[in-house]
Every structure is written in C-alpha cells, then in structure tokens.
Amino acid sequence: MPSHDLYAVxxxxxxxxxxxxxxxxxxxxxxxxxxxxxxxLFDEATQAxxxxxxxxxxxxxxxxxxxxxxxxxxxxGIIQLYVTKDEIGEAAYEDFKKLxxxxxxxxxxxxxxxxxxxxxxxxEAYGLVSKALRPLPExxxxxSDDEQVYRQRYLDLIINPAxxxxxxxxSRIIQEIRNFLWERDFLEFETPVFQSVAGGAAARPFxxxxxxLDQKFFLRISLELYLKRLLVGGFxxxxxxxxxxxxxxxxxxxxxxxxxLELYQAYTDYRGMMSLVYDxxxxxxTTVLGTTQITRPDGQVIELGGKWREVTYRDLIVDFxxxxxxFQRSKEDKAAYCRxxxxxxxxxxxxxxxxxxxxxxxxxxxxxxxxxxTQLPRELCPLAKLxxxxxxxxxxxxxxxxxxxxxxxxxxxxxPLLQRDLFEKQVGEDKQNMDEDFLTALxxxxxxxxxxxxxxxRLCVLLTGAASIRxxxxxxxxxxxxxx
RNA sequence: GGGUCGAUAGCUCAAUGGUAGAGCACUGGCCUUUUAAGCCAUUGGUUCCGGGUUCGAGUCCCGGUCGACCCA
Numbered sequence: 001m002p003s004h005d006l007y008a009v010x011x012x013x014x015x016x017x018x019x020x021x022x023x024x025x026x027x028x029x030x031x032x033x034x035x036x037x038x039x040x041l042f043d044e045a046t047q048a049x050x051x052x053x054x055x056x057x058x059x060x061x062x063x064x065x066x067x068x069x070x071x072x073x074x075x076x077g078i079i080q081l082y083v084t085k086d087e088i089g090e091a092a093y094e095d096f097k098k099l100x101x102x103x104x105x106x107x108x109x110x111x112x113x114x115x116x117x118x119x120x121x122x123x124e125a126y127g128l129v130s131k132a133l134r135p136l137p138e139x140x141x142x143x144s145d146d147e148q149v150y151r152q153r154y155l156d157l158i159i160n161p162a163x164x165x166x167x168x169x170x171s172r173i174i175q176e177i178r179n180f181l182w183e184r185d186f187l188e189f190e191t192p193v194f195q196s197v198a199g200g201a202a203a204r205p206f207x208x209x210x211x212x213l214d215q216k217f218f219l220r221i222s223l224e225l226y227l228k229r230l231l232v233g234g235f236x237x238x239x240x241x242x243x244x245x246x247x248x249x250x251x252x253x254x255x256x257x258x259x260x261l262e263l264y265q266a267y268t269d270y271r272g273m274m275s276l277v278y279d280x281x282x283x284x285x286t287t288v289l290g291t292t293q294i295t296r297p298d299g300q301v302i303e304l305g306g307k308w309r310e311v312t313y314r315d316l317i318v319d320f321x322x323x324x325x326x327f328q329r330s331k332e333d334k335a336a337y338c339r340x341x342x343x344x345x346x347x348x349x350x351x352x353x354x355x356x357x358x359x360x361x362x363x364x365x366x367x368x369x370x371x372x373x374t375q376l377p378r379e380l381c382p383l384a385k386l387x388x389x390x391x392x393x394x395x396x397x398x399x400x401x402x403x404x405x406x407x408x409x410x411x412x413x414x415x416p417l418l419q420r421d422l423f424e425k426q427v428g429e430d431k432q433n434m435d436e437d438f439l440t441a442l443x444x445x446x447x448x449x450x451x452x453x454x455x456x457x458r459l460c461v462l463l464t465g466a467a468s469i470r471x472x473x474x475x476x477x478x479x480x481x482x483x484x
Numbered sequence: 485g486g487g488u489c490g491a492u493a494g495c496u497c498a499a500u501g502g503u504a505g506a507g508c509a510c511u512g513g514c515c516u517u518u519u520a521a522g523c524c525a526u527u528g529g530u531u532c533c534g535g536g537u538u539c540g541a542g543u544c545c546c547g548g549u550c551g552a553c554c555c556a
Contacts, residue, residue, distance in 0.1 A: 003511035004528035006494055010510095060519080067516035084516055101509080115517050138495035138508050140520050145495090147551045159495095249485095252553080344556070479550065 010133045013098055017128070022095075024131035029055045029106030035072070035079035042111045042119045049111025054079055054121060055129055057104050057158065059139070063097055069120075072105060073158070080120040081107045087124055095128075101139075102132035146470075151481070153474050163471075170460045170472055172288045177241065177261060177456075180283045184276075186237040186263060191226035193219055193243075199435040200224030200383070202426075203246040206256075219245040223262040224383065224451070225438045228412065231264050231449055232441045239263035241456065252468045253404065256477050259456035264412065266447035269385075270395050273409035273450040274372060277399055278308060281370075289463060294402075297467040300368060302402060308370040313393070316363050316373060317355060326355075334358075352379040367400035382422040384410035402462045409452035416442035 001008045017024045032053040033041070042049040056072030056079070066085040071078050085093040087109075099105065109124040137143040142159045149156045149163075156163045178188065196215070198205035200222030210217050223240045230238045241261045250256065265272065285292045285304055292305030317326055321337065329337075331351040338345045338358050345354055355377070367373075375393040378386055384394040395411035413419050420439055427433045460472040470476040 002527070004493080004509095006510060006528095060521095062518050062521055063515085064518065064521080065515040067518090069518045069521085071519090080519085082517070086516075112517095114519090116519065118517095118519075120517085135494050135509065140508065141496040143495070145491090145551085147491090148495095150551090249556085481550075 006135045007133055010100055010131070010135075013100070014131050014133065016098075017095075017131070022128070024128055026127060026129045029053070029127055029129045031055045031074070031106070034076035035074050036076035038079055038111065038121065039077075039119045042113060047113060049119070051108065051110045051124075052121060053106065053108040054081075055104065055106035057132075058099060058101050059136070059158075061099065061101050066093070068096065070099075070105075072107075080114075080118055081109075081123050081126070082112075082114070082120050083107070083123045083126060087122065088126060092126070096126060099128065100132060100135070102134070102136045103128060104130035104132070147478075150470065150476050150478055166464045166466065166471060167474060169288060169464050173284055173460060173463060174241065174259075174456065176284045176287045177280065177454075179287075180280050181237075181239050181263065184237065186239050186265070187235055188239055188241065189227070189230060189235070190242065191220075191223060191230075191240055193245075195220050197433060197435040198222075199433075199438065201246075204248055206245050206247045221246050222453070223260060224453075225435050227262055227264050228446060228449075228451075229438065229441045231266055231412075232444055232446045236266035236447065236449075237264070250477055252470070253458070255457065255469055255473055258469075258473075261454040261456055262451065264449050264451040266449045268450040269411040269448065270374075270397055270409050270450055273452045274310075274397060276450075277407050277409065277452060277454070284463065294462060295465055296368075296402065297465060302368055302370075302462070304370060304401070308372060308399075310372040310374060310397075312375040313359065313373055313377065314375060317359065320358070320363050350379070352377045356380065364400055364405065365403040368403055370399065370401045372397040372399055381408070381410060382426045383413050383419070385413050402458075404458050404462075405455070406458055406462065407452055407454045409450060412446070412449045412451045414442060414446040414448060 001012060003009060014024045030053050035054060035056065038049075038052040038054055041052065054072065054074065056074035058070050059073050059078065060069070060071035060080075062069045068083045069080060070083065071080045083093070083096055088096065105126055106129050107121055107123040107126040109122045111119055112122050114120050137155055137159050139159075143149055143155050157167070181188070194208070194210060194217040196217060198218035198221045200220075201224070203221040205218035205221050208217050208219065209215070221244055223242065223244065227238050227240060239261060242259065243257050244260045245257050246254075247256060248254065263276075265276070281304055282292070292303060294302040294304065296302065314327065318324055323329070323337075326334070331354055334351070334354045335345045335347075335349075338354060341358065341362055343357055343361055345357060349357070364373075374397045375387060375390070376396050376398065378392055378394050381394055381396055384396045387393045387395050397409050398405050399407040399409070413422070416439055419442055420434075423434050423439070457469050457472055460466070461469055464472060466472050
C-alpha cells in the first residue's frame, strides 16, 4: 500500500481496529458538555475545573512523543484535549497515535489551563467514535474551490467557520421570522407544491407528471393563490415560508428552487404591510444580528434602522431621466432614450415594459438603502388593487434594499369580476392558464387584505453580508457530475 | 443561450514550447504544555476529457465537460 494513498492508509487503520475487536463507528459517546459549555467551567480562582466528557471532530492533531494536543470541533466550537501516555496508559496511547485528522472522537477528564492560557481537557480516557476514511482539506487555506464548496458543502462547513456561522444565521433568521409572525397571530400553513395551474406570478414553471392521476402538474412558482383561499376560508392571518420553483436562469442572484415567505392579513392594506415588514426586519436585526447596520462585501454600509425612504415609481423614473414628461412620451421616444442608456429594448415590448426595463436595470440595482417604491404601473401586478385616485397605478410597494427587490406587497385584489378581467388580459388566449378554482373562491368573498412576499434567500444575502445567493443556499443547483 | 476567465498531488498554489515543483497533509524516526508546533528522512501526478500542431505540449490550436464572472 503506497503511503500517499490516503484512503487506503485510513482503510487499513480501520481494518486494524476491527481486527483488534474495536468498533470504529461506535454507537455513541456520552457528551456531558459542548466545547463552549466546558470552557467556561474553568475556575480562575482555583485554577481548576470539573471533569467533562466532550466529543467532536479532530481538526488539529499534534503528536509530541509521549504527549499530544488535539483540538476537536463540536456544534458550539473547538476545545483542546491534552492526551498523555501516563494518563491513558501505554496501549491506549499507541492506538491514539494512529488517529487521523477528521476522525470523530470523545474524551473525558478534568479541565486545566495550559502554559499559554488555553482551557484544555486533560484526557483520562478517549474513544474513537467515527473513523474518517477521507482527509480534510488543508487547514490553513481551507477549501476555496467554489465547485467543491457547493458539491461537498459538509467540508466547507467543517473547515470554514464563516460559512458555518452564515448558515447558522440563516436558521436563526427564519426562526425569528416565524416567532415574529406567531406573536402577531399569524398561522403557518402548507399549501400544494403540485398545482395544475402554476399561478400567482409570471415565471416558467417546472413540469411533472403525477402517475396516480395520469395528469400533468406544475411545481408552484408562488404561494399566493392557495393562501388567499385560506383568507376566503376565514383564516384572517396566514403565512407560508417554504420552497418555490422557477424554471429559469441560475446566477449570483437566482436559484431555480428558492425560499419564499408569503403572508396575508385581512382588514389591512399595503400601508399595513409597510409597517409590518419594517417591524419584522427590526425584530430580526435586534434578535439575530444585534445591529441594524450591514456592511456589504464592497464595504458600503446599509442602515436598516430609522425611517425608510418612500418614493413613487413615477418619481424615480422622472428623477433618473430628468424628464417630467416621461410618461407622456411615445413608446418610441422612451425606447430611444433607453437605447442611449445601452439597454436592449425589444421592439415588441409594450410601453410599460420599456419603462420597467429602465427601472429594473438602471434604478433598482442602485437602491441600496431601504426604499419603498410605491404606485407601480397597473400592468405589473394583476393581483393587486388599483389606486382609487389614480387607477393607472396600483396600491402596492416594492421594498428594495441592497439593490434588490426584497419584498413586494399589495392591497390584494378581491373583486372577482375585475380579477377575472385582469387574468384574461394577462393570459391572453391561453385560458387553461387561468386558475378557475381560485376565481370561484374569490366569488365567495375574500376580505380586504394586505399581502406580502419576501425572498428569504435574498434577505439572508442582505443580512449576512454575503456576496452571492449561493453563499446562503447550502446546496445550490448545479449540473450533476458523471457519477451522480 | 452569448462573451470572458479558470481546471496541475488529498488541499492551497508554482512551472519561457524543453527533466512537472513547493507548503500543508500522508508514511517512517525524534519530541510530556503545543497554538499554522518543531526537527530529520521519505512518498505522492491520466496536468479535467478527446483530438490536432510540433523533434518535443501542463503551456499553442480545435472540440467537449464542469465551474466562476458578466450579458440576455
């Protein structure tokens, strides 16, 4: 066996252990304390600590003749063990020396402090809990190959503390969103992933086939139409925080499956959603981050506290173009201006699409500080109520932070006849793309309501200061390798 | 879908068209308070895949795979 075949070397060690009657994959190890819990038990006054039993993965393995230092990592951090031949006995120490970095071990013993001041477990006994047959990435530079980070995220999590912390933050953020909504009397529900009509948004859906019904189904692209059925059913405050699927591009900002929060609250409107989303983000900042200031990877600071800017879509366009008459201009004039801005304007586009291209490419990406963009053109959201004073625009906002749309919210359309009308305009001739069951539900009467969606992945990018959506999605969509 | 860049030892990275190297890891030896432990001696390669040019290709050309970034 060549010594450079790391797998074979470790496999041989494992077989040696089995031959000696040991179990390299023990059923358990009693863990009385985590690394963090143990470390604080050391008493500075007496320079002593109680006996603890810890377990974790070996990240540092320093053999110094008849004594060794190893560091193990558990869920709370890293703790050092001091293992000597005198303490554990000659035979056990011989076995101990055969351990590898990456092995999961347990150890028992009292706490002490080393010469250099590190609280350490003086091992009286140790046990191999789970043998690692493959080596860890290099300790100093870690794992930096993006592809391996995504395909073998567990290695990234073992080796990169920042990555570990980022995903822990994501879990806390989601938990605090649920806590916040629960405190406000919202109930969480689970609605169908398989839908015969993929409604609630404009996106290309994934298609699948349900064997039992011999029927084509789509994976949901939004949670909206089923949650609104629950409003009709009398649950006045509902939300769902779950995965939706859009069969579109992959990029730094898009993953085909992503996590969405949608919530609906009866007897309020988009103004109510404004204060709700503000309070929600303050709550998450306070409980999870302990600050309202986020530093982006480029060093720019985003302030999530204080009063947020509110501006109409119209004013943003006029401010950008310096043209108060913009909305009176012909489509051709608008397109000509956009082409000067080096935007690719399709000749088939409708008037509002030209303006929207300008907005989404030249304005929205630069809205870093929290901004409520209100009064969007009516063509953009067929599920929202029209503004009573100006029916060309909608009673909606888009909350933009970090140059991205974080949360769109509407005063929800509850007029079933108008809703049918708007749907028909949207789908054109393709009537089978209308969710008739939803329209029937509206005909039974839906209370006036405010609704909102929050892209959880983008929110996590914002709150953790990440550079890409792949930094907050554990296993982003990738092309399968030949083996898988 | 288009453009640009990248893929070399387990990991992080070198290598004018001319013998594929280093650090860490691994293997063996020394070492009972180390902190990227140290010292000594080794070992380790389908240079992503397939073609081509060339006396000679990790390097140049073509095609492909996978990834990153930008654009759509």
